[in-house]
Every structure is written in C-alpha cells, then in structure tokens.
Amino acid sequence: DVKVTQSSRYLVKRTGEKVFLECVQDMDHENMFWYRQDPGLGLRLIYFSYDVKMKEKGYIPEGYSVSREKKERFSLILESASTNQTSMYLCASKFGGTIWNQPQHFGDGTRLSIL
Amino acid sequence: DAKTTQPPSMDCAEGRAANLPCNHSTISGNEYVYWYRQIHSQGPQYIIHGLKNNETNEMASLIITEDRKSSTLILPHATLRDTAVYYCIVRSSRMTTDSWGKFQFGAGTQVVVTP
Numbered sequence: 001d002v003k004v005t006q007s008s009r010y011l012v013k014r015t016g017e018k019v020f021l022e023c024v025q026d027m028d029h030e031n032m033f034w035y036r037q038d039p040g041l042g043l044r045l046i047y048f049s050y051d052v053k054m055k056e057k058g059y060i061p062e063g064y065s066v067s068r069e070k071k072e073r074f075s076l077i078l079e080s081a082s083t084n085q086t087s088m089y090l091c092a093s094k095f096g097g098t099i100w101n102q103p104q105h106f107g108d109g110t111r112l113s114i115l
Numbered sequence: 116d117a118k119t120t121q122p123p124s125m126d127c128a129e130g131r132a133a134n135l136p137c138n139h140s141t142i143s144g145n146e147y148v149y150w151y152r153q154i155h156s157q158g159p160q161y162i163i164h165g166l167k168n169n170e171t172n173e174m175a176s177l178i179i180t181e182d183r184k185s186s187t188l189i190l191p192h193a194t195l196r197d198t199a200v201y202y203c204i205v206r207s208s209r210m211t212t213d214s215w216g217k218f219q220f221g222a223g224t225q226v227v228v229t230p
Contacts, residue, residue, distance in 0.1 A: 004158075042220040043159075090158050101147050101166070106158035 003027070004107035006091050012113045019078040021110050023091030031094045032074035033104065034058075034066065036087040043090065049074055081114045088112075119203045124225040127197075133190040135224055137203030140184040146207050148179060150188045151220070152199040159202065159220070162188065193228045200225050 007022035025032065033048040035058075045058030049068040063085060067075040074093075078085055088111050092104040120138040127133040139148065149164040163170055163177045165186075170177045176189040190197055200223040 042222075092158075101164070103149060103161040103164055105161055108158045109156075111156075 004091055004093055004105050006089075006107040006110050008110050009108065010111050010113075012115060013078075013081050014115055015081060015083060017078075017081045019081050019112070019114075021076040021078075021089055021091075021112070023074045023076070023093075023107060024072050025074075025091075025093040025105075026072065027093065027095065027105075028071065029093035029095045029105075030071070031104075032068065033092040033094075034064075034074065034076045035090045035092065036060070037090055037109070038087050046076065083114050086112060086114045119205055119221055121201070121203050121221070121224045123222065124227070127190075127193045127226060127228050129195060129228055129230050130192055133193045133197065133226060133228070135188040135190075135201050135203075135226065136185065137188070138185045139203070139205045142183050142205050143207070146205050148177065148183075148186050149204045149206065150175070150177065151202045151204065152197075152226075153202070153223070154196075154199040160199075162201075193226075195228050195230065198226060198228045 003026045005024045013019050031050050034046045035043040036046060037043050044060050046060055046064050047055055047058050047066040049055045052068055052071050055066050065077045088109045090109045091107045094104045095102045147164050147166050150162040151159040152162055153159045163172055163175050165177045165179055167179055167183055179186045202220045202223040
C-alpha cells in the first residue's frame with residue numbers, strides 16, 4: 001500500500017513565524033502535491049512538483065514556498081505565517097509522471113493553527 | 116474538468132450494499148471518473164477509478180453507464196468504518212498547462228452506516 005506520511009497531525013504556531021510542513025512518500029512517486037482544505041472551499045492546490053527540484057505553482061501559492069531535494073520528500077514552507085493560513089494541509093503523491101490517470105494518494109493531513 | 120453532482124447524504128444499513136450515484140453529464144472522452152472518501156479528521160482515501168469499463172477492486176465496484184454521463188460506486192457490504200464523505204471526481208488525462216495538478220473536490224455525499 002502507498003504510504004504518505006506528514007510529519008505532524010497538529011501544529012500551533014505564532015504570526016510571523018517561518019513554518020515547515022514535511023511530507024514523505026514511500027512509493028517512488030514522481031509527482032507530489034500540497035493542498036489546503038477549508039470548510040466550504042474544498043481542497044485547493046498550493047504547489048506541486050513533478051520531479052526532484054521541479055515545482056509549479058498551484059492555485060493559491062501566495063505566502064508559501066516548497067522544496068523538493070529528494071524524490072520521496074516534499075516540504076511546504078510558510079515564509080511568515082499569518083492567521084489566514086490556519087487550515088488543514090494535505091500532502092499527496094502519484095505515480096506516472098505524465099500519465100495523469102493514475103490516482104493521487106493522500107496523507108492524513110496537518111491541522112495548522114496560527115495564533 | 117467536468118462538473119459532478121452527488122446527493123448530499125445517504126444512510127446505509129451495516130452489511131448491506133451501498134450504492135452511491137454520481138452524475139457527470141458533461142464528461143468528455145478523455146476524462147476519467149475517480150472516487151475518494153474522507154473519514155472525519157483524516158486525509159482523502161483513494162477508492163477506485165475508471166474510464167468507460169466497469170471496475171472492481173478489494174474496496175468497491177464502479178459502474179459507469181454506457182453514455183458515461185453517470186456512474187455508481189458500490190460498497191458491497193457496508194461496515195461502520197465506511198461512514199465517510201464520498202467524492203466523485205472527473206478529470207482529464209490530457210497534459211495541459213492549466214490541468215497540471217488540478218484536482219477539485221466538490222461537496223461529496225455524506226454516507227452514514229448504521230448498525
């Protein structure tokens with residue numbers, strides 16, 4: 001079974017802090033994704049990576065950056081946390097590079113609160 | 116990607132089959148149907164996907180109508196652990212700049228399995 005592991009289930013940080021969310025997958029997937037999930041808004045894509053050191057902006061990249069130095073690990077960085085970044089953050093990975101019918105597999109999420 | 120319509124909720128008795136409908140009348144020829152579910156406070160879990168043929172795996176069966184405008188997810192023997200929000204998603208396998216990483220979840224169907 002595919003395993004996508006997010007480093008923390010719950011996290012509380014303060015406004016202005018630099019926050020790191022880590023995600024590791026164990027299936028040698030080329031593609032990895034970061035989403036945030038908010039009530040009434042569904043999942044919204046923040047950034048994705050189709051290979052090591054490659055990244056693309058999603059629909060709401062402002063205030064975030066990402067890092068993919070190794071194939072199995074994809075990090076989301078909140079450069080200067082703000083209260084409107086309080087949310088559930090979900091990491092996902094998928095196999096297949098340019099074969100887009102392969103399903104994405106999600107981690108259990110990090111519930112981040114910014115005070 | 117085509118829009119999908121699902122009933123907001125449905126109940127199912129434990130041990131019975133649960134049939135979850137999804138309408139996707141604007142689906143195009145290269146779009147796949149995916150089903151995910153999300154149990155409270157967990158990340159979305161992939162269930163099954165298909166293009167035009169019926170599909171079955173260890174979790175569920177997917178029945179797609181011949182015109183592909185609707186589909187049904189079947190949980191053959193529902194258990195209490197199947198209580199979750201179920202999402203039907205239609206997305207393209209084509210590689211376009213706009214579709215990189217696009218994966219929009221709608222409101223889904225809240226399924227409650229009762230003893």
